[in-house]
Amino acid sequence: MSDNPLINLLGLEEHARKAANSTELGFVMVNDSRALAFYRQAALFIDGEGLKAVSGVAGIEAGAPFTLWLERVFKRLASDDVRQVRPADLDGADGAEWSEWLPRHALLLPLKDRDGLRLGTLLLARDEDWGEQDIALLTRASDFYGHAWAVLHRPSPVTEWKRKVTSIPRYRLKLAAGIVLALLFPVRLSVLAPAEVVAHNPAVIRSPMDGVIEKVHVRPNQPVGEGDILFELDRTTLTGKLEVAKKALSTAQAELDQATQQAFFDSKAKGQLAIIRARIEERSAEAAQLEDLMARSQVKAPRAGVAVLDDPAEWQGRPVNVGEKVLAVASPHDVEVEAWLAPADVIALEKGDPVSLFLNADPLSPVSARLLYVTYEAIPQPDGTLGHRVRAELAKGDSGPRLGLKGTARLDGHRVALIYWLARRPLAVVRNFVGL
Structure with a gap:
């Protein structure tokens, strides 16, 4: 053994690293x-194995009093830091027995692996106090002792995994298990869509002919009765044509009267009677058609209800084509829910699935409904974008909200795990981004 402590430290490190097994x-x-x-x-x-070696003896007697006392001392005093211990650090019988087994001054050196996890403790005891140089050298030695022991006792991946799992605090394991169970909890897969309360079976009022709307006689949401005039088309052209047709009919009638008188004396005039009568029938049919168009230019309500239309001022003076929708007459109490589902939000929905309508006017009181249908193909919405039309009927016995109210509809589909419900949209974004 050299007098130079550094040379001794290097030699001791070499012996430790070249040890063939844990006993050596x-x-x-x-x-x-x-x-x-x-x-x-x-x-x-x-740690976890017990007393492994004692100086001056070839083997350890497991049940010996000294062995049992040492194991209790290690379990009570071992820590992650180098420390000096004395009999006063132990209370009770173990402290009283100190003088029987060990010198008064002991030094505890923790052995740690490369991750800083404590593997065990080396105890050195002597009669005099420990100096700073001795502690520094032995602390350095405990460092490579720990590395050497970790190499000789490198656990298998399964053992290491078990050790890490068992070292996790129990409350964390319970918390993790609770989170996993919560993520597996079944919930309904749902989507949101803008919705509106619309008439269930409205009477759509369309223009009976090509023309220009002269006047709208009703206001939005105005109650109307069956037969009330809703709007009328400009009849200036029809009035002129009807006057001409009536005059042509009068002229043809006069010609018939004259030909009838001449037929008594002139056989040629008698032959003209059939032609004149046919002309009268033609003029009569033309006048009847014009009179019918004059009557149809005043559009009347086919049934009682409320008028559903835009600003009447926007319609007055507007040209319309035959069959073009102008307004609708609907029952204010016969309503249902209409929603527009974006193509990216389409999920598996079946008739009868629950629908909840959260009205903008009262979002805290959802209205319950049942799904009627979702269109297979996306069609243009009123704002021009594509969407799938959704219709849902209100729950029976519910008077229903007011016609025209808007809000957000939640459509509930089949049940899925909560983790899928949370990750569905992010997964769709990632899938679109990576192209899978």
Whole structure:
């Protein structure tokens, strides 16, 4: 053994790293560490395994009083930091027995692996106090002792995984299990869509002919009765044509009267009677058609209800084509829910699935409904974008909200795990981004 402590430290490190097994390494720890500092007794304790080596003895007697006392001391005093201990650090019977087994001054050196996890503790005991140089050298030795022991006792991946799992605090495991169970909890897959309360079976009022709307006689949401005039078309052209047709009919009637008188004396005039009568029938049909168009230019309500239309001022003076929708007459109490579902939000929905309508006017009181249908193909919405039309009937016995109210509809489909419900949209974004 050299007088230079650094040379002794390097030699001791070489012996520790070249140890063939844990028994040889334990012998180096408890016996050869005297090359760095003098001590009378040494013991090596490995966490989870117990006492592994004691200086000056070839083997350890498991049930011996000294062995049992040392194991209790290690369990009570071991820590992650180098520390000096004395009999006063132990209370009770273990402290009283100290003088029987060990010198008064002991040094505890923790052995740690490369991750800083404590593997065990090396105890060195002597009669005099420990100096700073001795503690520094032995602390350095405990560092490579721990690395050498970790190499010789490198656990398998399964053992290491079990060790890490068992070292996790129990409350964290319970919390993780609770989170997993919560993520597996079944919930209904749902989507949101803008919705509106619309008439269930409205009477759509369309223009009966090509023309220009002269006047709208009703206002939005105005109650109307069956036969009330809703709007009328400009009849200036029809009036002129009807006057001409009536005059042509009068002329043809006069010609018939004249031809009838001449037929008594002129056989040629008698032959013209059939032609004149046909002309009268033609003029009569033309006048009847014009009179019918005049009557139809005043559009009347086919049934009682409320008028559903835009601003009447926007319609007055507007040209319309035959069959073009102008307004609708609907029952204010016969309503249903209409929603527009974006193509990206389409999920598996079946008739009868629950629908909840959250009105903008009262979002805290959802209205319950049942799904009627979702269109297979996306069609243009009123704002021009594509969407799938959704219709839902209100729950029976519910008077229903007012016609025209808007809000947001939640459509509930089949049940899925909560984790899928949370990750569905992010997964769709990622899938579109990566192209899978």
